[in-house]
Amino acid sequence: MNDALNITNLTAGYLGRPVIFDLCFTVPQGVICGVIGPNGSGKSTLLKSIMGLIHPMQGTIQVLGHSIDQVRSKIAYVPQRESVDWNFPVSVYDVALMGRYAPDNIFKRLKNSDKEATLKALEKVHLLEYKDKPIGQLSGGQQQRVFIARALAREAELYIMDEPFAGVDSVTESAILKLLKEMKQEKKTVVIVHHDLQTAFDYFDYFVMINRKLIFSGQKKEALQPQYLFETYGGGLPALDRIRTAGNAREEIAKS
Amino acid sequence: MFQEPNFLWVFAGSALLAISASRVGVFVFLQNKSLSGDVISHSLLPGMVIGYLLSGEKNFWLLFMGGFITGYFAQILTEKIIKISFLKADVAMAVVLTMFYGLGVVLLTVAEKLPYGNQAGLSAFLLGKAAALTNLDVGMYAVLTALILAFVKWSEKALITVSFDSTYAKAIGLPVGRINTLLTSLLTGAVVMGVQAVGVVLISALIILPALGSRLISASIRQMTSYAMAISLLMSAGGTVISYIYPKMPTGPIIVVVGGMLLIVLYLFRKKTNEKYE
Numbered sequence: 248m249n250d251a252l253n254i255t256n257l258t259a260g261y262l263g264r265p266v267i268f269d270l271c272f273t274v275p276q277g278v279i280c281g282v283i284g285p286n287g288s289g290k291s292t293l294l295k296s297i298m299g300l301i302h303p304m305q306g307t308i309q310v311l312g313h314s315i316d317q318v319r320s321k322i323a324y325v326p327q328r329e330s331v332d333w334n335f336p337v338s339v340y341d342v343a344l345m346g347r348y349a350p351d352n353i354f355k356r357l358k359n360s361d362k363e364a365t366l367k368a369l370e371k372v373h374l375l376e377y378k379d380k381p382i383g384q385l386s387g388g389q390q391q392r393v394f395i396a397r398a399l400a401r402e403a404e405l406y407i408m409d410e411p412f413a414g415v416d417s418v419t420e421s422a423i424l425k426l427l428k429e430m431k432q433e434k435k436t437v438v439i440v441h442h443d444l445q446t447a448f449d450y451f452d453y454f455v456m457i458n459r460k461l462i463f464s465g466q467k468k469e470a471l472q473p474q475y476l477f478e479t480y481g482g483g484l485p486a487l488d489r490i491r492t493a494g495n496a497r498e499e500i501a502k503s
Numbered sequence: 504m505f506q507e508p509n510f511l512w513v514f515a516g517s518a519l520l521a522i523s524a525s526r527v528g529v530f531v532f533l534q535n536k537s538l539s540g541d542v543i544s545h546s547l548l549p550g551m552v553i554g555y556l557l558s559g560e561k562n563f564w565l566l567f568m569g570g571f572i573t574g575y576f577a578q579i580l581t582e583k584i585i586k587i588s589f590l591k592a593d594v595a596m597a598v599v600l601t602m603f604y605g606l607g608v609v610l611l612t613v614a615e616k617l618p619y620g621n622q623a624g625l626s627a628f629l630l631g632k633a634a635a636l637t638n639l640d641v642g643m644y645a646v647l648t649a650l651i652l653a654f655v656k657w658s659e660k661a662l663i664t665v666s667f668d669s670t671y672a673k674a675i676g677l678p679v680g681r682i683n684t685l686l687t688s689l690l691t692g693a694v695v696m697g698v699q700a701v702g703v704v705l706i707s708a709l710i711i712l713p714a715l716g717s718r719l720i721s722a723s724i725r726q727m728t729s730y731a732m733a734i735s736l737l738m739s740a741g742g743t744v745i746s747y748i749y750p751k752m753p754t755g756p757i758i759v760v761v762g763g764m765l766l767i768v769l770y771l772f773r774k775k776t777n778e779k780y781e
């Protein structure tokens with residue numbers, strides 16, 4: 248089986264200025280993969296490169312074994328929530344339905360199966376009763392769930408999500424988490440940019456850590472080593488100190 | 504006056520124009536490109552005058568093509584300048600718009616000096632003269648309106664997706680560049696079509712005011728579309744009737760004044776959820 252992502256020597260950025268350098272890693276299919284790194288480390292840039300929204304300056308990206316243009320119908324992309332104007336006059340259903348759009352049906356009538364998949368996706372994120380509401384009337388967490396519904400409606404194989412947990416309350420967070428577990432059972436692959444280190448190791452089973460360069464990629468059990476987190480965040484994080492102290496304490500206990 | 508055939512042609516022509524302008528205007532407004540109408544309307548002047556000079560008469564399609572070409576070119580030029588230079592959008596627009604408009608006025612002055620230039624009433628381009636619409640013009644308007652409505656209907660899902668979230672549109676592989684080109688073409692078509700009736704300076708009001716007014720009272724694009732159409736029909740009806748009763752009054756400014764008054768009323772009855780657009 249092809250890897251979900253196979254990235255070699257990827258250098259990418261904006262206006263000729265690279266932001267991420269020489270990344271090489273693979274993500275196998277069927278994992279929930281966390282992309283971890285500090286602000287400005289290039290996580291969104293990496294996701295945009297994978298989606299072909301910016302062109303790599305160097306290197307190659309294979310998605311499900313092909314170039315992105317050949318497999319777009321099998322990929323669902325969730326951009327950061329701030330990337331759109333939530334006052335736009337469309338309903339929750341209208342946005343979720345965009346998950347069904349593709350170059351070959353955008354200028355045609357949609358099928359009933361498209362409508363059914365959209366309603367099913369809205370039900371999964373508990374927004375069915377809001378389906379006719381303008382998106383501007385939703386809370387931040389509900390808006391995030393609209394974006395996730397749009398991705399689910401796509402019935403894709405690979406989901407690429409940029410900070411779906413940003414600004415959602417704990418109820419929504421656990422609802423999304425439940426969806427992730429379902430997706431894993433259905434053998435889907437999910438690549439998620441995530442900020443909260445406290446929860447990252449509970450949520451994901453595969454990790455890509457970057458800070459402009461690749462620090463680590465691989466299974467969770469190896470990712471847990473504090474040295475990778477240090478390199479990624481350059482120290483100075485309270486959470487890291489806690490992890491380190493805990494580690495030291497454990498060593499002390501083991502010694503005594 | 505509703506018995507007079509001449510008035511009826513003028514009335515029908517303005518109504519068709521209102522329908523086209525508002526249908527396209529909703530999407531131009533939603534893409535935050537409200538000033539593009541102004542860039543195009545001012546920049547079509549040189550093209551229209553050249554079209555006139557080539558034919559020596561007011562041939563509808565030659566004027567239309569001339570205006571379409573320079574108007575469209577100016578809009579694309581503006582977008583290119585914004586993309587590749589350090590200039591801000593408003594500066595780029597101001598530069599392109601004034602240069603094309605200046606050139607247009609120079610050509611217009613030359614054309615009016617020509618023996619056949621004067622009676623053509625080319626200066627009506629500036630402020631608009633709906634009363635000059637003939638039954639032939641109305642026929643052309645009907646064709647253009649049908650085309651514009653058909654294209655918008657055909658591409659509506661794509662236009663909405665690109666306007667709401669163009670990054671996502673690219674991510675799912677939609678031809679975003681071509682969809683934007685289509686919208687620019689439709690806008691240029693509506694503007695060039697309306698310029699004889701409403702004038703260079705104020706045609707963009709017929710594009711944007713209905714969209715803005717409808718946005719204040721609607722929560723969906725479908726609502727916006729129908730309200731915008733109603734508003735623009737009221738505007739154009741008000742403009743033609745008043746300028747018919749007082750023949751010295753130019754149509755364009757009256758249409759805008761009527762639109763302005765409608766906006767005030769709509770503002771008072773606005774939906775609270777649309778606060779952002781105040």
Ligand SMILES: Nc1ncnc2c1ncn2[C@@H]1O[C@H](COP(=O)(O)OP(=O)(O)OP(=O)(O)O)[C@@H](O)[C@H]1O
Pocket residue numbers: 261262266284285286287288289290291292293
């Ligand atoms: N459109 C853009 N044009 C130019 N530079 C950009 C653009 N987007 C991002 N950058 C730059 O690229 C760098 C990485 O940005 P990116 O958005 O990929 O980081 P990130 O890891 O997603 O950060 P965050 O956690 O804040 O979302 C930043 O220094 C930013 O200034």
Ligand SMILES: [Mg+2]
Pocket residue numbers: 290291292327409
């Ligand atoms: Mg980011």
